[in-house]
Amino acid sequence: MQLAAPLRERRRRPPLGLALAAALVTALLLLPLVYLGVRSLESGLEAWQSLARPRLLAVAVRSLTLTAAVTAGSIALAVPIAWLFTRTDLPGRRWWMVAASLPLVVPSYVYALAVISALGPRGLIQQGLEALAGVDELPSIYGFPAALTSLALLTYPYVLLPTAAAFSRLDPALEDVSRTLGRGAWRTFAAVTLPALRPSIAAGALLAALYTLSDFGAVSLLRYETFTAAIFVQYESAFDRSAAAALSLVLAAAAVGVVALEARTRGRARNYQLGSHAARTPHRTRLGRWRWAAMAGLGLLVAATTLGPGAVLLLWLVQGAAAGETLGNLGAPLVNSILIAALAAGALLAAAVPLGVLVVRYPGAAARLVERSAYVGFALPGLTVAIAMVFVGVNLLRPVYQTLILLLLAYVVMFLPTTLGAVRAGLAQVDPRLEEAARTLGARRRQVLWRVTIPLMRGSMLAGTAMAFLLVMKELPAALILGPVGFRTLATAAWSAASEAFFAQAAAAALVLILVSSAPLAFLVAGRGGRGILRSSD
Numbered sequence: 001m002q003l004a005a006p007l008r009e010r011r012r013r014p015p016l017g018l019a020l021a022a023a024l025v026t027a028l029l030l031l032p033l034v035y036l037g038v039r040s041l042e043s044g045l046e047a048w049q050s051l052a053r054p055r056l057l058a059v060a061v062r063s064l065t066l067t068a069a070v071t072a073g074s075i076a077l078a079v080p081i082a083w084l085f086t087r088t089d090l091p092g093r094r095w096w097m098v099a100a101s102l103p104l105v106v107p108s109y110v111y112a113l114a115v116i117s118a119l120g121p122r123g124l125i126q127q128g129l130e131a132l133a134g135v136d137e138l139p140s141i142y143g144f145p146a147a148l149t150s151l152a153l154l155t156y157p158y159v160l161l162p163t164a165a166a167f168s169r170l171d172p173a174l175e176d177v178s179r180t181l182g183r184g185a186w187r188t189f190a191a192v193t194l195p196a197l198r199p200s201i202a203a204g205a206l207l208a209a210l211y212t213l214s215d216f217g218a219v220s221l222l223r224y225e226t227f228t229a230a231i232f233v234q235y236e237s238a239f240d241r242s243a244a245a246a247l248s249l250v251l252a253a254a255a256v257g258v259v260a261l262e263a264r265t266r267g268r269a270r271n272y273q274l275g276s277h278a279a280r281t282p283h284r285t286r287l288g289r290w291r292w293a294a295m296a297g298l299g300l301l302v303a304a305t306t307l308g309p310g311a312v313l314l315l316w317l318v319q320g321a322a323a324g325e326t327l328g329n330l331g332a333p334l335v336n337s338i339l340i341a342a343l344a345a346g347a348l349l350a351a352a353v354p355l356g357v358l359v360v361r362y363p364g365a366a367a368r369l370v371e372r373s374a375y376v377g378f379a380l381p382g383l384t385v386a387i388a389m390v391f392v393g394v395n396l397l398r399p400v401y402q403t404l405i406l407l408l409l410a411y412v413v414m415f416l417p418t419t420l421g422a423v424r425a426g427l428a429q430v431d432p433r434l435e436e437a438a439r440t441l442g443a444r445r446r447q448v449l450w451r452v453t454i455p456l457m458r459g460s461m462l463a464g465t466a467m468a469f470l471l472v473m474k475e476l477p478a479a480l481i482l483g484p485v486g487f488r489t490l491a492t493a494a495w496s497a498a499s500e501a502f503f504a505q506a507a508a509a510a511l512v513l514i515l516v517s518s519a520p521l522a523f524l525v526a527g528r529g530g531r532g533i534l535r536s537s538d
C-alpha cells in the first residue's frame with residue numbers, strides 16, 4: 001500500500017553522525033570524477049572537441065540503445081521468475097533460485113568466449129551439425145542481437161534478487177482485499193502488487209543499466225561497439241589519456257541521467273508495511289500441468305546462462321589436460337578471492353546503510369546528490385576507476401598504496417549501488433511510524449536502527465550483500481592494477497592463463513570461481529530458518 005511521505009519526514013534534518021558518515025562516503029565516491037576532471041583539462045579543448053565527432057555520437061546512440069534494450073529484457077525475465085519462486089508451488093523453488101542467480105558470478109568476457117566457442121563460425125555446434133547433417137555455416141552471432149541476449153542473460157539477476165525479496169515481504173492481505181473488491185488477478189497485480197514492487201524492480205533495473213553501460217568484455221568480443229570500447233581504445237592506443245578521461249566523464253554524466261530517470265520511475269511514494277514479515281503465508285498459485293512448462297523454461301535459462309558456459313569450460317579443461325597442460329596452483333587465488341570478497345561485502349554494507357537511511361528518511365537536494373554520486377562508479381569501466389584510484393593512492397593516500405585497503409576503497413566506489421539499491425528498497429518498505437514509536441519508548445536512534453529497522457530490511461540487505469560478494473569475486477581490472485604485489489585472485493588467474501593461451505588453466509580457475517560462489521549464494525538467497533530471501537520452506 002502506498003502512502004505519501006509525511007511532511008515532517010521531508011523537513012527534518014539528519015543527525016550529525018549520519019550526515020558525517022554520508023559525507024565521507026560521498027567524498028570517496030567523487031574521487032574518480034576529480035581525477036577525470038584533472039586529466040581531461042590537461043590538454044585544453046582538444047579532448048572535448050574530439051567528443052563532437054559524428055562517429056562518437058553514433059557510438060553513444062548505440063550504447064544507450066543497448067542499455068535500454070538490456071534493461072527491458074532483464075525486467076521481462078526477472079519479474080515473472082520472481083513470481084514463480086515466491087507465489088507458486090513450483091517444485092524446488094529454493095534451488096531454482098540459486099541456479100537462476102548464478103549468472104552474477106560469470107564474468108562477461110568468459111561468457112562471451114563460451115558463446116563464441118559454441119555458436120561461432122567454427123564453433124562446437126557448427127562442427128557437430130557439419131558431421132551430422134553437412135551444415136557448413138551458421139548465422140552470424142555477432143552484433144546487437146548477440147550483445148543484447150548475452151547481457152540480458154547476465155544482468156537479469158540484478159532485478160531478480162531484490163524483486164524476489166520484495167515479493168516475500170509483501171503482505172498478501174493487501175492483494176486479498178483487492179480481490180474481494182472485484183478486481184481480477186491482473187488488475188490486482190497492476191494496482192496493488194506492482195506498485196509495492198516498483199522500488200525493488202527499479203533498483204535492480206538501474207544496476208542492469210549501469211552494468212551494460214560499463215561492460216567491455218562481452219560487447220568487444222561480440223563486435224558491438226559501445227562507449228566503453230571507445231574509452232578502452234583511447235587508454236590503450238594514445239599516450240595522452242585526456243581524451244579517455246573526457247569520454248569517461250561523458251559516461252559518468254550518462255550514468256547520472258540514468259539514475260535520475262530511475263528516481264522518476266520510482267516516484268516519491270513510500271511502500272510501508274507493519275510487522276517484520278508478512279501477516280501470513282501467501283496463497284501459492286497451483287501451476288498444475290504448467291509446472292512442467294515452467295521447469296522446462298527455467299532449465300533452458302539455466303542451460304543458457306550457467307550450464308552451457310560451464311560445459312564449454314569443462315571441455316577446455318579436458319582438452320588441455322589431454323594435451324599435457326598443467327592446471328597450476330589455485331589454492332592461494334581461491335583464499336584471496338574469498339577474503340577480498342568478504343571484506344568488500346562488509347565494507348559496502350557499512351557504507352550503504354548510512355547512505356540509504358539518508359536518502360529514504362531525509363530526502364532533499366543533498367540526499368539526491370549523495371544517491372546519484374553513488375552510482376557513477378558502477379557505470380565507469382573498471383580500468384578507469386582503477387587508474388583513478390592509483391592517482392588517489394600516489395597523491396593523497398600514499399600509506400595505503402599497493403595494499404588491500406586501497407583495493408577495498410576501489411570496490412566501494414565501483415560496487416556500492418549493489419548494496420545501496422537493496423538497502424534503499426528495503427528501507428522504503430519499513431513504516432517510519434514504527435521507528436517513531438520506538439523513539440517514544442525511550443530508544444536511541446542507534447538502538448532503533450539495530451533493533452527495529454535493520455531486522456525489517458534483512459532480506460533486502462542479504463540480496464545486496466549477495467550481489468556485492470559475487471561481483472567482487474569476478475572483478476578483474478581493479479584486482480590486477482591495485483592488488484598488492486603477488487596478490488592473485490581466481491579472476492586474475494583466469495585472465496593471466498587465458499592471455500598466455502593456457503586455456504585449461506583459465507578454465508580451471510573460472511570453474512572454481514563459479515562453483516565456490518554457488519555455496520554462499522545458496523545460503524544468502526535460499527537459507528532455511530528465515531535467513532534467506534526465500535524464507536518459507538518448500
